[in-house]
Amino acid sequence: MKGLIILAIIYFVYRHLKEKMLDSIQPSEGSRSEGPESTDDVMIQDPECGVYFPLRDGVPGRIQGKTINFCSIQCRDAYMKKH
Numbered sequence: 001m002k003g004l005i006i007l008a009i010i011y012f013v014y015r016h017l018k019e020k021m022l023d024s025i026q027p028s029e030g031s032r033s034e035g036p037e038s039t040d041d042v043m044i045q046d047p048e049c050g051v052y053f054p055l056r057d058g059v060p061g062r063i064q065g066k067t068i069n070f071c072s073i074q075c076r077d078a079y080m081k082k083h
């Protein structure tokens, strides 16, 4: 009989902890999907032609120690010639 009570207590503690863990996971998941700063959707401006494009489609170029993203290789080359 004692063993059953202990088992029941362990079960309830386990359930309580599981619920608490789920509660702490859910809000972080919500804020992750709502976050506007996900790298896939970031729009940046091409410094050469002024066009806005998604960062994931950008062509990275290294200019004066900085990495700058361009809309195309042509823009990157034109910008690199000037700088």
Ligand SMILES: [Zn+2]
Pocket: 046, 048, 049, 050, 051, 070, 071, 072, 075
């Ligand atoms: Zn461009």
